[in-house]
Amino acid sequence: MTTDWIADVKKYAPKADETVLQNMLSTYRLVLSHPDSALVSFSDAEERKTVRESFLKKKLGLTDDDTTLDAAIKEVGAKMKDGTRNGRLAVYYLLAEKFGKLDLFR
Template identity: 75%
Template sequence: MAKDWIEDVKKYAPKADDAVLESMLKTYRLTLSNADAAYVSFSDEEELKTVRENFLKKKLGLTESDEKLEAAIAEIGAKMKDGSKNGRLAVYYLLAEKFGKLGVFK
């Protein structure tokens, strides 16, 4: 299972840091084991609010405006719009990378 999540990230970030991915995988293992929670729905406003509040603000400690954070989430959603499910680990990795916060997981 872990390999699948890491491969999912590497579709969008081929040079993703393996140590960061392993750390994120440990952090979110329980979430990823739940079929509903393992994916991010970019069309669900409550889901996007959760990503903004719990991941970007709480986990990464970002203080940017909600508008800027929502724009970043939308940008990642557009990048991942290839018809496949949007794995939470990939979304989180790409957002952490965008904001220069991969170190949070080292």
């Protein structure tokens, strides 16, 4: 069974940019193809660190302090807590949107 990662994003961002979604899906297709890396566990400190270091700092180029970035990750986690899955694409989209960095994926 394949997961509809775009539908997953649209649960939290109904007006998500289709071009950005397709480009993000293409960029993260390999990560999303593995069950252990396709989801984000907000309760795992190492996972939150990976999102902060690899996505927010490296991919988005953010230079905010770790406390600010961790608060953003926590905020996205709170927004998604109603779901049973925390898809990586949705987490990344919401974080990029929060920091005004969606254009990096156009």
